[in-house]
Amino acid sequence: xxxxxxxxxxxxxxxxxxxxxxxxxxxxxxxxxxxxxxxxxxxxxxxxxxxxxxxxxxxxxxxxxxxxxxxxxxxxxxxxxxxxxxxxxxxxxxxxxxxxxxxxxxxxxxxxxxxxxxxxxxxxxxxxxxxxxxxxxxxxxxxxxxxxxxxxxxxxxxxxxxxxxxxxxxxxxxxxxxxxxxxxxxxxxxxxxxxxxxxxxxxxxxxxxxxxxxxxxxxxxxxxxxxxxxxxxxxxxxxxxxxxxxxxxxxxxxxxxxxxxxxxxxxxxxxxxxxxxxxxxxxxxxxxxxxxxxxxxxxxxxxxxxxxxxxxxxxxxxxxxxxxxxxxxxxxxxxxxxxxxxxxxxxxxxxxxxxxxxxxxxxxxxxxxxxxxxxxxxxxxxx
Amino acid sequence: xxxxxxxxxxxxxxxxxxxxxxxxxxxxxxxxxxxxxxxxxxxxxxxxxxxxxxxxxxxxxxxxxxxxxxxxxxxxxxxxxxxxxxxxxxxxxxxxxxxxxxxxxxxxxxxxxxxxxxxxxxxxxxxxxxxxxxxxxxxxxxxxxxxxxxxxxxxxxxxxxxxxxxxxxxxxxxxxxxxxxxxxxxxxxxxxxxxxxxxxxxxxxxxxxxxxxxxxxxxxxxxxxxxxxxxxxxxxxxxxxxxxxxxxxxxxxxxxxxxxxxxxxxxxxxxxxxxxxxxxxxxxxxxxxxxxxxxxxxxxxxxxxxxxxxxxxxxxxxxxxxxxxxxxxxxxxxxxxxxxxxxxxxxxxxxxxxxxxxxx
Numbered sequence: 165x166x167x168x169x170x171x172x173x174x175x176x177x178x179x180x181x182x183x184x185x186x187x188x189x190x191x192x193x194x195x196x197x198x199x200x201x202x203x204x205x206x207x208x209x210x211x212x213x214x215x216x217x218x219x220x221x222x223x224x225x226x227x228x229x230x231x232x233x234x235x236x237x238x239x240x241x242x243x244x245x246x247x248x249x250x251x252x253x254x255x256x257x258x259x260x261x262x263x264x265x266x267x268x269x270x271x272x273x274x275x276x277x278x279x280x281x282x283x284x285x286x287x288x289x290x291x292x293x294x295x296x297x298x299x300x301x302x303x304x305x306x307x308x309x310x311x312x313x314x315x316x317x318x319x320x321x322x323x324x325x326x327x328x329x330x331x332x333x334x335x336x337x338x339x340x341x342x343x344x345x346x347x348x349x350x351x352x353x354x355x356x357x358x359x360x361x362x363x364x365x366x367x368x369x370x371x372x373x374x375x376x377x378x379x380x381x382x383x384x385x386x387x388x389x390x391x392x393x394x395x396x397x398x399x400x401x402x403x404x405x406x407x408x409x410x411x412x413x414x415x416x417x418x419x420x421x422x423x424x425x426x427x428x429x430x431x432x433x434x435x436x437x438x439x440x441x442x443x444x445x446x447x448x449x450x451x452x453x454x455x456x457x458x459x460x461x462x463x464x465x466x467x468x469x470x471x472x473x474x475x476x477x478x479x480x481x482x483x484x485x486x487x488x489x490x491x492x493x494x495x496x497x498x499x500x501x502x503x504x505x506x507x508x509x510x511x512x513x514x515x516x517x518x519x520x521x522x523x524x525x526x527x528x529x530x531x532x533x534x535x536x537x538x539x540x541x542x543x544x545x546x547x
Numbered sequence: 548x549x550x551x552x553x554x555x556x557x558x559x560x561x562x563x564x565x566x567x568x569x570x571x572x573x574x575x576x577x578x579x580x581x582x583x584x585x586x587x588x589x590x591x592x593x594x595x596x597x598x599x600x601x602x603x604x605x606x607x608x609x610x611x612x613x614x615x616x617x618x619x620x621x622x623x624x625x626x627x628x629x630x631x632x633x634x635x636x637x638x639x640x641x642x643x644x645x646x647x648x649x650x651x652x653x654x655x656x657x658x659x660x661x662x663x664x665x666x667x668x669x670x671x672x673x674x675x676x677x678x679x680x681x682x683x684x685x686x687x688x689x690x691x692x693x694x695x696x697x698x699x700x701x702x703x704x705x706x707x708x709x710x711x712x713x714x715x716x717x718x719x720x721x722x723x724x725x726x727x728x729x730x731x732x733x734x735x736x737x738x739x740x741x742x743x744x745x746x747x748x749x750x751x752x753x754x755x756x757x758x759x760x761x762x763x764x765x766x767x768x769x770x771x772x773x774x775x776x777x778x779x780x781x782x783x784x785x786x787x788x789x790x791x792x793x794x795x796x797x798x799x800x801x802x803x804x805x806x807x808x809x810x811x812x813x814x815x816x817x818x819x820x821x822x823x824x825x826x827x828x829x830x831x832x833x834x835x836x837x838x839x840x841x842x843x844x845x846x847x848x849x850x851x852x853x854x855x856x857x858x859x860x861x862x863x864x865x866x867x868x869x870x871x872x873x874x875x876x877x878x879x880x881x882x883x884x885x886x887x888x889x890x891x892x893x894x895x896x897x898x899x900x901x902x903x904x905x906x907x
């Protein structure tokens with residue numbers, strides 16, 4: 165028997181009610197023309213959309229009301245995210261804060277941090293990034309070198325982080341930093357800090373990605389002062405914090421719906437009477453998607469029960485992002501079209517182009533495929 | 548009965564089945580069955596344990612487990628590579644009883660078993676006459692009875708329970724040396740008492756969907772066995788001074804196989820839950836095609852891990868992999884079901900896909 169399982173889960177009635185609310189909100193947005201589904205994904209940064217989503221009650225859904233939350237269940241949040249993704253809503257501004265950073269601050273942050281940050285995340289006005297990787301610490305996260313030293317009332321940080329999405333337009337990042345010199349126990353002596361990106365001592369340098377967009381960044385710390393109560397989790401608890409948030413980062417529908425709109429455009433482009441090969445390939449993609457959605461729902465149910473299904477999350481991300489990578493490759497085989505970045509007359513070509521240029525990131529961000537497979541192998545009892 | 552009691556009853560049945568099959572389905576038995584020796588003692592043990600009548604209600608002489616539990620039993624029986632038409636008999640008996648017939652002794656198989664074959668039925672004196680060819684019928688030449696889904700001139704579906712000896716049999720086998728015989732119904736006559744209106748669950752092409760459901764669950768069982776074998780071997784087999792499972796190349800192969808297996812299992816679980824509902828056809832189409840694709844990957848990776856040893860007659864891996872290669876093609880291969888899903892989805896348009904996936 166495999167060392168892990170995916171329990172069956174039927175979404176409860178309250179989650180289906182939430183689905184209706186989210187769809188009504190999205191219908192209104194679409195009718196008002198606030199976003200163009202075939203050009204958007206969860207990476208599309210749109211603060212105005214985030215504020216409206218916050219006002220409608222779709223951010224911080226599971227958090228206590230006193231921090232601006234709505235005291236709903238994980239499964240309500242799961243349904244909200246999958247509906248947003250399927251609709252192609254521009255969720256980029258609030259995505260990391262709502263998915264990950266906010267939960268970390270709620271569970272492990274100080275009271276001041278919670279009061280300062282959570283209500284603004286829930287209202288869609290505060291955005292965050294993840295400060296894990298460094299120039300010489302990618303998949304080998306325990307190799308981080310950015311260093312904090314104790315000073316009166318807090319810590320002084322020097323070093324740099326890289327590949328931090330949205331750091332140039334977000335308010336905070338949560339950074340993994342060494343608070344003790346590295347020893348043989350490499351996973352010890354690290355701590356997570358909430359970094360205010362507008363404070364002195366922080367410089368952000370956008371790194372243009374290969375499609376020409378500025379999305380990820382390098383973040384430099386020069387004698388940056390951070391107060392003691394901006395630690396997330398205990399001193400030296402950084403590694404546990406980082407691994408604890410992986411399940412949020414890896415198991416959600418954002419790991420198999422990133423290019424869902426391309427699948428929709430492909431189906432529309434192929435039309436109502438597909439050729440045999442088109443029908444077979446599209447049917448195959450739908451059967452993969454259907455299985456993935458069930459697995460991801462199952463994990464949301466386990467998280468709701470307080471479990472931490474790390475191996476399952478790694479598995480969903482591995483096969484989910486492989487599925488995402490397949491969609492553009494299959495789409496271009498089924499429809500003879502030359503990808504174009506600016507062809508307003510051809511939505512399919514436009515979506516295909518944007519996806520092509522983004523697809524390499526699917527199997528890198530949030531843990532490479534190779535790292536994930538190592539974790540799965542451990543779950544199988546091979547390491 | 549409370550839910551808890553029901554759950555524990557089905558858990559007990561599952562455990563008993565597992566123990567029975569684990570003890571009795573030996574390598575020797577499977578090998579001999581593949582050479583053509585009918586494993587009578589094993590069949591008797593399976594019959595006595597009630598497995599072949601599992602889905603028949605208690606008041607009709609069966610065990611009365613619900614379809615979901617029966618399908619889990621089928622999944623487990625395939626883990627053990629049971630060389631018997633257990634799943635076919637289980638399904639056929641329950642169909643026949645649900646159509647108003649009485650359970651019969653011995654092996655019962657069903658036909659047709661693919662999307663192409665059609666058997667016609669017409670009134671003939673006091674009885675009926677069947678015509679047509681059914682290919683690849685599981686144990687078609689061995690079964691005491693064949694439950695035939697036949698269509699009359701008006702398009703109505705009937706079930707006919709045809710005793711052995713009526714149809715002309717040509718012996719055929721699949722890749723797992725399981726009997727898959729061609730049955731020619733050349734104006735075969737049966738009495739009226741052996742024909743019933745087909746229940747809604749199988750009318751039209753329902754037999755195809757039920758068969759695909761059964762093969763899907765069997766593939767899950769066989770894939771689990773392959774992975775069990777391969778993971779254990781990767782931890783035992785030492786090369787270059789360490790177990791081969793310590794090498795990343797091997798770890799990643801097995802992680803890929805586990806991903807396919809987990810996805811196929813999720814789809815197969817969904818198919819069990821949808822059984823008998825109006826969502827069953829789509830759920831089975833998804834599950835059969837997802838499991839069929841996974842079956843190929845899991846079988847290939849398992850063999851790669853085992854190297855030459857898994858390629859021998861001696862090691863039991865091939866009992867499972869040869870079944871996977873056969874079952875993925877039976878009752879409609881992956882591409883058949885994928886095409887069907889694709890036509891449905893394209894016919895509805897891109898914006899209808901999400902409501903379809905979420906059942907809303």
